[in-house]
Amino acid sequence: MTQATHHPAERVIIVQRDVQQSARLVADVFRQAMRSRGTFVVNLLSSPGAGKTTLLQATAQHWRTEEARSDDRRYRMAVLVGDIATDRDAQRLAPYATVAQLTTGGACHLDLSLVQRGWDAMQQPACEFLFLENVGNLVCPAAHDLGEHLRVILLSTTEGDDKPAKYPKAFRTSQGMVISKTDLLPHVPFSCDAAVADARRLQPDLAVFPVSALQPTGIAAWCQYLVDQRTKFLNGHTINST
Amino acid sequence: MHEMSIARSLVVQVIDLTRDQPGQSLSSVRVRVGELAGVEPQLLLAACEMLAEESAIANTRWEILSQPLLASCELCGETIEIRGFCFACNHCGSTSVRVTSGDAVILEQITMVAMQAAAEDRER
Ligand SMILES: Nc1nc2c(ncn2[C@@H]2O[C@H](COP(=O)(O)OP(=O)(O)O)[C@@H](O)[C@H]2O)c(=O)[nH]1
Ligand SMILES: [Mg+2]
Ligand SMILES: [Zn+2]
Numbered sequence: 001m002t003q004a005t006h007h008p009a010e011r012v013i014i015v016q017r018d019v020q021q022s023a024r025l026v027a028d029v030f031r032q033a034m035r036s037r038g039t040f041v042v043n044l045l046s047s048p049g050a051g052k053t054t055l056l057q058a059t060a061q062h063w064r065t066e067e068a069r070s071d072d073r074r075y076r077m078a079v080l081v082g083d084i085a086t087d088r089d090a091q092r093l094a095p096y097a098t099v100a101q102l103t104t105g106g107a108c109h110l111d112l113s114l115v116q117r118g119w120d121a122m123q124q125p126a127c128e129f130l131f132l133e134n135v136g137n138l139v140c141p142a143a144h145d146l147g148e149h150l151r152v153i154l155l156s157t158t159e160g161d162d163k164p165a166k167y168p169k170a171f172r173t174s175q176g177m178v179i180s181k182t183d184l185l186p187h188v189p190f191s192c193d194a195a196v197a198d199a200r201r202l203q204p205d206l207a208v209f210p211v212s213a214l215q216p217t218g219i220a221a222w223c224q225y226l227v228d229q230r231t232k233f234l235n236g237h238t239i240n241s242t
Numbered sequence: 243m244h245e246m247s248i249a250r251s252l253v254v255q256v257i258d259l260t261r262d263q264p265g266q267s268l269s270s271v272r273v274r275v276g277e278l279a280g281v282e283p284q285l286l287l288a289a290c291e292m293l294a295e296e297s298a299i300a301n302t303r304w305e306i307l308s309q310p311l312l313a314s315c316e317l318c319g320e321t322i323e324i325r326g327f328c329f330a331c332n333h334c335g336s337t338s339v340r341v342t343s344g345d346a347v348i349l350e351q352i353t354m355v356a357m358q359a360a361a362e363d364r365e366r
Contacts, residue, residue, distance in 0.1 A: 010353050012352075013352050013353070016348060017349050019273075143248075168327040
């Protein structure tokens with residue numbers, strides 16, 4: 001090679017690597033570990049105040065009522081709540097579930113190391129469902145794999161039906177969508193049809209659940225979806241009770 | 243914004259790569275940001291420059307380029323470009339399409355320069 005006189009000899013090294021590749025491999029290990037213990041991991045995404053905590057309360061209440069009716073059904077849940085500063089959500093959920101607060105210290109999304117720390121802190125309880133209540137934000141959490149098996153996005157009727165087009169990644173990477181606060185539909189300009197059509201342009205296979213956690217309506221269908229997805233995923237695998 | 247955490251792993255990975263190149267110093271890094279990466283290129287650039295400044299790879303030129311969103315149609319097999327985030331095949335209309343590129347941040351290449359040459363260049 002001749003020595004360049006005006007420009008030093010440059011050498012280009014082709015890397016061509018996904019920057020988040022190693023994070024994804026760690027997430028795959030966590031996903032597999034959770035699968036083999038029969039715990040179905042659900043990552044919940046939404047804007048702040050869309051109703052994630054309230055939905056989890058209603059979900060737990062629904063399963064508790066079902067459990068009282070027949071004793072062959074039992075869905076234990078654990079929740080890791082990502083909150084920027086307070087533990088108020090964790091307190092709200094504590095009566096129903098094993099819960100730990102992940103204080104992100106201002107971070108805009110949960111990452112897997114936080115999730116793993118929280119899971120260890122709650123001493124890896126035996127449970128059928130682990131919910132990850134992500135930080136209220138539709139941008140950053142969408143780009144971070146938490147080792148979940150299912151990603152669900154909540155869109156509340158009060159935040160407008162134009163959200164899907166504004167946050168393509170969050171909707172594209174979700175398998176389920178909950179339209180929350182449907183009890184407010186008579187009072188707000190929100191078209192479920194428009195929101196669903198927009199969301200399905202991004203994710204044609206999106207499963208949709210209109211829900212009001214207050215009335216409550218739609219909770220049974222939502223809970224059944226979770227159970228079905230878990231069963232399908234585990235494919236006959238049964239949880240080791242402790 | 244989470245561009246800072248992406249930038250952090252970029253800087254760490256680039257420093258790792260330069261360790262395998264004794265006698266060379268890093269001059270530039272090229273990164274491709276997919277349209278569906280969920281990352282703002284301008285914010286990523288600012289974050290990379292800021293973090294690199296306090297590291298072993300200060301004075302690096304960061305080229306942050308965008309990458310179109312490409313998919314492959316599961317029905318007709320065509321490779322298609324997804325525009326306006328409308329996930330449907332523009333050949334057959336199928337909505338069953340698999341993203342093949344443009345949904346990630348890719349560290350594409352780094353450019354090294356011989357340290358002696360770099361020093362001579364500075365003297366001039
Ligand atoms: N009207 C109505 N309000 C709701 C519903 N679900 C939640 N909310 C209210 O919305 C606010 C935010 O709910 P929260 O569960 O804390 O949202 P998060 O930030 O996503 O966890 C609270 O004041 C809830 O009472 C619902 O189904 N209907
Ligand atoms: Mg909450
Ligand atoms: Zn096609």
